[in-house]
Amino acid sequence: MNSVCLQTEAAEQYANAFSLLPSPIAIIDDSGVIQLVNSSWEQFACFDQFNIDNWIGENYLALHFKTSQAQDSMHTTAAPNISSHDVVAPDHVIQSLQQALKQQLNDIQIEYSYDNHGSRHYFQLSANKIQINNRNYFLVRHDELEAKQELLNSQQRLAIAADAAKIGIWDFDLKTQSLVWDSWMYRIYGICPKETQAAYTIWEKAVHPEDIQQALSDFHRSINTGKNFDSEFRIVRGDGEIRSIQASAKVITDSNNVPIRMVGSNIDITQKKLSESKIYELAHFDxxxxxxxxxxxxxxxxxxxxxxxxxxxxxxxxxxxxxxxxxxxxxxxxxxxxxxxxxxxxxxxxxxxxxxxxxxxxxxxxxxxxxxxxxxxxxxxxxxxxxxxxxxxxxxxxxxxxxxxxxxxxxxxxxxxxxxxxxxxxxxxxxxxxxxxxxxxxxxxxxxxDPEMQAKIVQRKQTEKDLEQAILNEEFQIFFQAQVSSEQGVIGAETLLRWFHPKRGLVYPNDFIPQLEETGLLIPVGNKVLLDGCKKLQQWSKQQEFKQLTLSINVSAMQLLHEDFTDYVKQLLSTYQISAGKLKLEITESILIENIDATIAIMNDLANCGVLFSLDDFGTGFSSLCYLKSLPLTQLKIDKSFIKDLLNDDNDIAISKTIVNLATCLDLDVIAEGVEQKAQQEVLNQIGCYHYQGYYFHRPAEEYEFEKFTLAYNSDLHARPPLQCAKVSKLQA
Missing domain, CATH: 3.30.70.270 (Reverse transcriptase/Diguanylate cyclase domain)
Structure with missing residues (x-):
């Protein structure tokens, strides 16, 4: 570096150290002429639009004056939340320097902004008086205020984000009660800034009458405790529209921790509230x-x-x-x-x-x-x-x-x-x-x-679980009850399902069949009964003593109308080579109520394959007699309720005889169930019913016991004397 006035050896030593300092530094005399600059100064000069090869001898004040004329950017533009006195305009810089040089002030500090190709920078100029060879000079240093620059950039980003998010910013002076709003605050409250200036009373009047007390309470609590202000309230705009507001603020205190300002935001959350209300309505109302x-x-x-x-x-x-x-x-x-x-x-x-x-x-x-x-x-x-x-x-x-x-x-x-x-x-x-x-x-x-209702439900639920387990453990067993002809002996059997529960022992159908239907488990259980029944028919067909037997299996409406039922029965008939007329399906009158057309179609389809049909519990239901001529029935079954009092009730005799006569007219077989006495059999013979089923002949038993009974009964058939007819009062009815 060159020097005009400082050529001494001491000056050269200072210059060597001076050159290494990181801050841009220049030494000027009291007239403003630059005497010495370091390397950082020369780099700092890149911010200037004037390219100066040699700074020494240039007048520092004159350069500032030229720069201020060349760049409009050197005038002060207050950034958000920065007041005008925080930044000194370039003409103040010149005036302050001139005054410092003239008055020989020991030191001054000036902040200013500088615009370089659209990028604003902030600096602090420091001027300190020094003496060299008994002459006054000024050491001028320029330091970029990076922290302030970052703060201003952050504030600018915040202002842009707040504007994009439509957040209103406000600043309330607690001492003067003056309130400053940004543009979005005016928009949120529906107020024109040219017509009405923001004021505490304006805000207070805008808050919904039903919400003002809570809002004020939240406001004063924040001031008294120093905690953040957080409140939600509604406002009534000038046009009468009601909007929901979320307000937040921070309390700013002085050095004595006394609140002096509140700076905060308002957000219009009307749409959010409507959405929340809609969500709540959907979640809580039909x-x-x-x-x-x-x-x-x-x-x-x-x-x-x-x-x-x-x-x-x-x-x-x-x-x-x-x-x-x-x-x-x-x-x-x-x-x-x-x-x-x-x-x-x-x-x-x-x-x-x-x-x-x-x-x-x-x-x-x-x-x-x-x-x-x-x-x-x-x-x-x-x-x-x-x-x-x-x-x-x-x-x-x-x-x-x-x-x-x-x-x-x-x-x-x-x-x-x-x-x-x-x-x-x-x-x-x-x-x-x-x-x-x-x-x-x-x-x-x-x-x-009644608590008993719950007890029954608990028991029912337990039974359902037990039924599922019973299927897996094969706890169901088929029993056989003989069907007897007065002339031919045992002519067939009805399969009766029994459940051997591991804890409850023997369970009868009335205690579990309804639940099998309700749970749909009757389908797999019913299919298993059909399977075992067809296997048994196949075995009997190969034994001379049993080949004449038919097997009756009860079928519910759920089974009969199931989409796979017909195909399943046909498959069993084919697999086990069941002869026509050997498998008899017993249905109740309730089936006719379910879906008569579908029922008739299914029955006809299976009848064509040799399956017989018996109408069980005849006379106890409510079906129309006209359906009888459409159904491919082969048998009517007199219900045991008519047999029970047959010896004492003339009406039961009349009903039973009517069923027998009806079956005869329709060319159907007839069988009476529930026969428990010899006298009942004799009465049935007198009215023309020669087929029976009941405890008088045989109780339901396992297949071995049934086969044993069949052999014994049929071998002894011809050794018995003919039945004597009992005297019945309504035989001629």
Whole structure:
């Protein structure tokens, strides 16, 4: 580096050290002429648009003056949250330097901004007076304020992000009560900044009257505690529109920790609130009737249980199921059915107390929740029963929908519970069980839950599990009961299913067949009976003593109408080479009620394959006699209920004789079941029935015992004397 005035040896030593300093430094005289610069200064000069090869001898003040004229960017532009006095404009820089040089001030510090090709930089200029050879000079240093630059950049990014996110920024001076809003605050509150300036009173008036007290409470609590201000409230804009606001702020304190400012934000969360409300509605209300749904019902029951424990009171659930509502949909259409449900929901809502919860579980099932019936159990029962009766009365009033009148009825199950109740789902289930009891006893009534109902359900569930295990463990066994002809002896057998439970022992069909049907397990169990029966027929066909026997197997409507039933039976007939007329399927009259056309088609198909059909329990059902001529039957079976009192009841004799005569006219065989006495057999002979089944001849037994009985009975047939006819009063009827 070169020097004009400093040529001494000492100056050269200082210059060597001076050159290594990292900050841009220049030494100027009191007139502003540059005497010496270091390397960092020369690099710093790259920010200047003037390319100067040699700085020595240039007037520092003059260069600043040229720069300020050449670049408009040297004037102050306040950044967000930076006041105008934080940055000194370039003309102030010149004036301050000139004044420092003139007055020989010891040191000055000036901050200024500089724009280099669109990028703004911030610097601090320091000027310190020094003496060299008894003459005053000034050491001028320029340091870039990187921290301030980053802060300003961060503030700029925040301002851009806030604008993009539509966040309103506000600054409240707690001493002067002055409030500063940015543009988005004005937009959120629907206020024109040119017409109305932000003020605390403006904000206070904008907050919804129902929310202002809570908002002010949150505001003052934040100031008093120094904690962040967080609040949600609604505002009413000038056009009357109501918007939801989320407000947040930070309290700024002075050196004595006294709050002086609050700087915060407002966000319009109206759409968020609407979405939350919609989500809540979907989660807690039935979309058709707008009634509370199961979830909201459970929430309210849960709250009530807490009060029940404290108040020792009783609550009640009323489970309502509309009777035969399916017919409303079937006869009309589902849209009409929906309108009926809506009208029904409105009616029961209007007829009940406001504190009750009316919930729709789904379909035509509803629940009424009485939160506090009474502290006395008897009074609680009385009040609940009164509510239920009132409901039944209102439900039966006609509903008029689209010029049509609908008269409904309902079955209502009730459970009463107090402080000991805990499981809400169990309570709902209890009311539902009571409702099903009403259904079973004729509908359109009420019933209270009885713990025995639950005990039966538990037992039933256990039985279902046991039945599944029974199939796996092959616990079912076929028993055979002989069917006897007065002239031919044993002519066949009926298969009767028995269940040998590992703990309960022998279980009879009435105790498990209904549950097999309900669970669908009757299909695999029934198929196994058919399989074993056909295997047995194949064995008998190869034995001279048994080849004449037929085998009757009971088939339910569920089995007969199952899609694979016909093919399965045909497969068995083929696999085990069953001769025509050997396999007899026994059906009940209830099958004819299920689906008569499908039933007839299936029976005809199997009859063409040599399968016989017997109509079991004839006369006990409600089927029409006209179906008899369409069914491919080969036998009618007189039910044991007519045989039981045959010797004492003339009506049973008349009915039995009618069945025999009907079978004869239709060219059908007839057999009587439940024959337990010789006298009953004699009466049956007199009315023309010669085939029997019952304990008088043979109790159901395992196959070995049945075959043993058959051999013995048939071998002894011709040694017996002919039956003597009993005297029967209505033989001629």
């Amino acid at each position: 979309q058709l009737t707008k009634l509370p749904n199961r979830q909201l019902l459970k929430d309210r029951i849960s709250q009530s249980l807490v009060l029940n424990r404290r108040l020792k009171s009783y609550s009640a659930l009323l489970f309502i199921d509309l009777d035969h509502f399916k017919e409303v949909n079937d006869i009309n259409n589902h849209s009409v059915g929906d309108q009926v449900l809506i009208s029904f929901a409105n009616r029961i809502t209007q007829s009940l107390d406001a504190e009750f919860t009316i919930c729709r579980l789904g379909g035509d099932k509803f629940i009424v929740f009485i939160p506090h019936a009474s502290a006395q159990k008897f009074q609680a029962i009385t009040q609940t029963k009164s509510v239920a009766r009132k409901l039944l009365h209102n439900i039966q009033k006609p509903l008029n929908i689209d010029s049509k009148s609908f008269k409904l009825s309902a079955s209502i199950g009730i459970t009463l519970f107090g402080e000991s109740a805990t499981n809400i789902e169990d309570l709902i289930k209890q009311a539902e069980l009571a409702m099903y009891k009403v259904k079973a006893s004729g509908r359109n009534n009420i019933s209270f839950y």
